[in-house]
Amino acid sequence: MKQHRLLVPSKGTDFSHLQPGDKVLLSGVIHTARDQAHQRLVELISRNESLPFDLANTALFYCGPSPTPPGKVCGAIGPTTSSRMDPYTVPLLEQGLKIMIGKGERSADVETAIKKYGALYLVCCGGTSALLAQTVISFDLFAWPELGAEAIYRLEVKDLPCYVAIR
Amino acid sequence: MAKKTIQANEIRELVLDAIGEIFCTAHPETRQLLENALAREKDEIARDMLETILGNHEIAQRESLPLCQDTGLLVVFAELGNGVLIEGGSLRDIIGSAAAEAWDKYYLRDSIAWDPLRRGTNQKGTTLPLILHLEQIPGDELILHFALKGGGSENCSFLKMMLPGAGMRGVEEFVIQSVVESGGRPCPPVMVGVGIGGNFEECAILAKKALMLPSEQKDEELREMEERILDEINKRGKGVMGFAGSTTALKVCILAKPCHIASLPVAVNIDCHAHRVTSRRINVSRETSDDSGATR
Numbered sequence: 001m002k003q004h005r006l007l008v009p010s011k012g013t014d015f016s017h018l019q020p021g022d023k024v025l026l027s028g029v030i031h032t033a034r035d036q037a038h039q040r041l042v043e044l045i046s047r048n049e050s051l052p053f054d055l056a057n058t059a060l061f062y063c064g065p066s067p068t069p070p071g072k073v074c075g076a077i078g079p080t081t082s083s084r085m086d087p088y089t090v091p092l093l094e095q096g097l098k099i100m101i102g103k104g105e106r107s108a109d110v111e112t113a114i115k116k117y118g119a120l121y122l123v124c125c126g127g128t129s130a131l132l133a134q135t136v137i138s139f140d141l142f143a144w145p146e147l148g149a150e151a152i153y154r155l156e157v158k159d160l161p162c163y164v165a166i167r
Numbered sequence: 168m169a170k171k172t173i174q175a176n177e178i179r180e181l182v183l184d185a186i187g188e189i190f191c192t193a194h195p196e197t198r199q200l201l202e203n204a205l206a207r208e209k210d211e212i213a214r215d216m217l218e219t220i221l222g223n224h225e226i227a228q229r230e231s232l233p234l235c236q237d238t239g240l241l242v243v244f245a246e247l248g249n250g251v252l253i254e255g256g257s258l259r260d261i262i263g264s265a266a267a268e269a270w271d272k273y274y275l276r277d278s279i280a281w282d283p284l285r286r287g288t289n290q291k292g293t294t295l296p297l298i299l300h301l302e303q304i305p306g307d308e309l310i311l312h313f314a315l316k317g318g319g320s321e322n323c324s325f326l327k328m329m330l331p332g333a334g335m336r337g338v339e340e341f342v343i344q345s346v347v348e349s350g351g352r353p354c355p356p357v358m359v360g361v362g363i364g365g366n367f368e369e370c371a372i373l374a375k376k377a378l379m380l381p382s383e384q385k386d387e388e389l390r391e392m393e394e395r396i397l398d399e400i401n402k403r404g405k406g407v408m409g410f411a412g413s414t415t416a417l418k419v420c421i422l423a424k425p426c427h428i429a430s431l432p433v434a435v436n437i438d439c440h441a442h443r444v445t446s447r448r449i450n451v452s453r454e455t456s457d458d459s460g461a462t463r
């Protein structure tokens with residue numbers, strides 16, 4: 001098993017050295033987005049409105065964190081099932097999204113689009129959220145607080161352990 | 168004979184205690200099964216993931232952080248003795264308000280869509296919606312079985328009204344395919360609950376019970392069937408997180424009940440390796456115990 005370090009933002013980055021099954025320790029600024037946030041992002045795109053962040057400059061983590069207990073950086077964080085985001089993913093890739101982190105398989109359409117746009121789909125080990133939380137350096141509510149766990153949170157991570165699934 | 172009473176507050180304390188245990192503590196049997204799987208597993212990536220899962224158990228416990236950010240829906244099977252009277256509210260209200268308290272106390276994630284169709288609002292209630300199955304049993308006890316059930320694994324649930332002629336082999340194939348085709352979505356390695364018989368809704372409840380209630384398979388043929396299904400899932404499955412290795416399932420549990428001569432209902436309910444279940448018991452002598460040995 002090969003291991004790589006990867007920094008986000010990864011604008012202009014070439015992922016061709018990464019092979020499916022390789023382990024990746026991801027560091028940098030990433031944003032969470034689940035079903036509701038995806039729906040809103042795609043609505044903004046379809047209305048030609050600007051997004052709350054530059055997709056090319058971050059990674060989307062399919063994750064709805066648990067609340068932060070006092071004295072901790074964040075609560076439990078970990079991947080949710082990626083296939084629920086499949087219907088929204090191609091428009092985001094068209095807008096420059098390069099890295100997605102989740103769990104489970106993707107649809108054939110999404111897989112093709114990931115390859116076409118030179119993007120990267122990483123799988124994170126589900127149900128290991130207390131351990132993953134230890135890689136979070138900072139954690140902030142970023143957009144759409146009314147969505148609760150489905151809001152967008154901005155995370156700075158150091159060595160978040162993932163595996164290359166599709167590139 | 169006068170009924171013996173159990174006060175709402177006793178139940179409340181027990182709910183807080185049970186949820187406080189399972190949100191951050193690995194289930195002992197599941198942990199053992201994961202360790203066994205790691206000892207057998209040859210694939211390097213799968214081993215790395217299993218080690219991560221086991222490492223998470225320790226960190227969750229030490230940090231009092233949830234094993235998984237999806238702290239689930241609360242599912243409760245309640246067995247209420249016919250000699251017992253509950254004072255201070257209905258069982259649903261008592262458990263629901265204690266659960267809401269537990270959610271705040273342990274910083275669990277609010278994962279409730281209050282309206283299943285019109286989503287996108289974050290409502291908060293003083294009681295938590297829960298899935299409650301209440302059954303009356305003879306005697307002077309209240310037994311509660313709890314699960315924090317994640318959405319990802321629950322989405323991988325299957326029910327089929329099979330032809331009676333499908334028999335054991337047909338049922339086995341249906342169960343195997345259900346788990347294998349779920350791929351990485353329910354966070355394998357998984358626990359598999361299978362309900363056979365009853366009717367449409369009862370076989371689903373049996374499948375959930377098979378996952379949640381502690382038991383030993385007493386029917387020799389069903390025990391062999393569980394083993395065959397488990398072996399075959401691990402042969403055909405895609406491994407840890409649907410990604411690598413030969414560990415897709417940890418355990419298969421079957422519960423069977425009589426059914427109509429025209430029917431063979433079969434249900435499959437999957438739980439992830441973050442298998443958060445426990446049981447508690449109150450008897451009239453006011454002793455509360457950790458009830459891992461409860462009978463069905």
Ligand code: SF4
Nearest residue numbers: 127235317319354439
């Ligand atoms: S399936 Fe289980 S381990 Fe995976 S995200 Fe859901 S609750 Fe967590």
